[in-house]
Amino acid sequence: MLSGPWRRAASALRASAAGSRAVHAAGPRPAADSPGSDPASPPAAFDAALLDVLVCPLSKKPLRYEVSTNELINEELGIAYPVIDGIPNMIPQAARMIRRNKQQEEKEQE
Amino acid sequence: MAARRSRALWPLSGRGCSWALLSLRPPWGWTRPMSTEKPGADTHFGFETVSEEEKGDKVYQVFESVAKKYDVMNDSMSLGIHRIWKDLLLRKMHPFSGTKLLDVAGGTGDIAFRFLNYIKAQNQRQQQRELKSHQNLSWEEIAKWYQNSRSPLGESHVVVCDINKEMLNVGKKKAQTLGHKRGLAWVVGDAEELPFDDDKFDVYTIAFGIRNVTHIDRALQEAYRVLKPGGRFLCLEFSQVSNPIISRLYDLYSFQVIPVMGEVIAGDWKSYQYLVESIRRFPPQEEFKEMIEDAGFQKVTYESLTSGIVAIHSGFKL
Numbered sequence: 001m002l003s004g005p006w007r008r009a010a011s012a013l014r015a016s017a018a019g020s021r022a023v024h025a026a027g028p029r030p031a032a033d034s035p036g037s038d039p040a041s042p043p044a045a046f047d048a049a050l051l052d053v054l055v056c057p058l059s060k061k062p063l064r065y066e067v068s069t070n071e072l073i074n075e076e077l078g079i080a081y082p083v084i085d086g087i088p089n090m091i092p093q094a095a096r097m098i099r100r101n102k103q104q105e106e107k108e109q110e
Numbered sequence: 111m112a113a114r115r116s117r118a119l120w121p122l123s124g125r126g127c128s129w130a131l132l133s134l135r136p137p138w139g140w141t142r143p144m145s146t147e148k149p150g151a152d153t154h155f156g157f158e159t160v161s162e163e164e165k166g167d168k169v170y171q172v173f174e175s176v177a178k179k180y181d182v183m184n185d186s187m188s189l190g191i192h193r194i195w196k197d198l199l200l201r202k203m204h205p206f207s208g209t210k211l212l213d214v215a216g217g218t219g220d221i222a223f224r225f226l227n228y229i230k231a232q233n234q235r236q237q238q239r240e241l242k243s244h245q246n247l248s249w250e251e252i253a254k255w256y257q258n259s260r261s262p263l264g265e266s267h268v269v270v271c272d273i274n275k276e277m278l279n280v281g282k283k284k285a286q287t288l289g290h291k292r293g294l295a296w297v298v299g300d301a302e303e304l305p306f307d308d309d310k311f312d313v314y315t316i317a318f319g320i321r322n323v324t325h326i327d328r329a330l331q332e333a334y335r336v337l338k339p340g341g342r343f344l345c346l347e348f349s350q351v352s353n354p355i356i357s358r359l360y361d362l363y364s365f366q367v368i369p370v371m372g373e374v375i376a377g378d379w380k381s382y383q384y385l386v387e388s389i390r391r392f393p394p395q396e397e398f399k400e401m402i403e404d405a406g407f408q409k410v411t412y413e414s415l416t417s418g419i420v421a422i423h424s425g426f427k428l
Contacts, residue, residue, distance in 0.1 A: 050297070053306050053310045085279070086282075088305075090298055092303070094298070
């Protein structure tokens with residue numbers, strides 16, 4: 001039943017991985033948001049007070065805010081929800097699977 | 111609850127047993143064995159029949175395309191009356207300083223901004239009253255007053271949750287224009303699977319959003335979950351008109367004028383056709399009240415406004 005959204009997440013992941021391969025030589029992996037586009041408010045204007053109330057919609061477990069990738073991470077399920085323009089996107093289809101991403105990175109380095 | 115149901119059936123029994131049978135069916139219009147997913151189940155999208163998965167996507171597309179013109183269209187379609195409805199909802203809510211509000215399907219932030227303004231106005235009035243009563247203030251009191259006026263919101267906070275990013279972006283820009291900086295948070299989330307912990311909010315509102323949800327019962331259950339004990343559920347939604355003459359005029363206006371307006375102003379006939387059809391598909395006041403009671407809410411009441419064009423349903427988690 002969940003294979004549909006996960007498949008979509010996986011295909012989005014493959015697309016982003018293919019894109020990142022092109023700029024792989026340029027430097028670190030591009031972050032979820034484009035740095036330098038917000039002069040006034042930083043994209044990490046993510047209200048820490050939200051962390052008190054936010055949980056993963058699937059498992060209802062608390063999340064960890066990862067400053068570097070600007071994502072909310074659920075360690076248990078290995079998924080990360082992006083924070084775009086300071087607005088966290090808590091839709092399961094938008095979430096990124098962390099473990100599968102690691103496998104993809106290893107494939108690229110080979 | 112059984113007594114309440116039988117009382118509701120009495121006025122219906124005069125119209126024949128078919129009405130009684132209708133009200134005994136599950137209130138959301140199609141039969142389901144349990145509330146677990148049934149793949150391939152159909153639901154309504156306006157007057158069309160679509161699969162449940164499709165409905166979510168189609169509703170998303172509707173709001174994605176109307177997001178930028180949403181407020182303008184609301185004003186023209188309801189002739190500005192939607193502002194009064196939303197003000198009445200706030201007056202019914204009567205929040206006080208320190209209230210934590212969750213506004214679901216809050217998109218462009220109408221309810222959230224009204225909530226913030228209400229609390230600020232209330233605090234200002236309170237401070238003015240305090241000032242009037244203290245004629246000779248010491249320096250300490252004056253300093254404290256300045257400190258309090260720095261945080262006119264206190265502990266109050268509103269989280270606006272919507273499934274559609276575009277609507278939230280519009281709302282966020284509006285917030286910047288209107289100058290609401292603190293006490294506001296925006297989250298993209300599904301009303302059927304809220305990304306919030308249990309027992310977190312004092313008030314849950316959903317204004318003109320619940321008819322777009324695919325599984326209304328799940329949304330109601332989620333509302334029950336995230337509310338604190340003693341918390342209030344408020345729903346502002348289009349409903350059934352009681353007066354037959356007004357009903358005829360309303361139907362005429364809905365089906366002849368609104369889609370045309372949608373085409374002229376927003377360039378989108380079909381979205382507004384969906385809008386008026388979805389209003390007709392939404393259960394009437396009593397039925398929706400029973401759905402809310404099924405989710406566990408108590409002291410459920412409703413108030414019809416503008417002779418039933420909209421209704422405010424209210425329930426408490428006790």
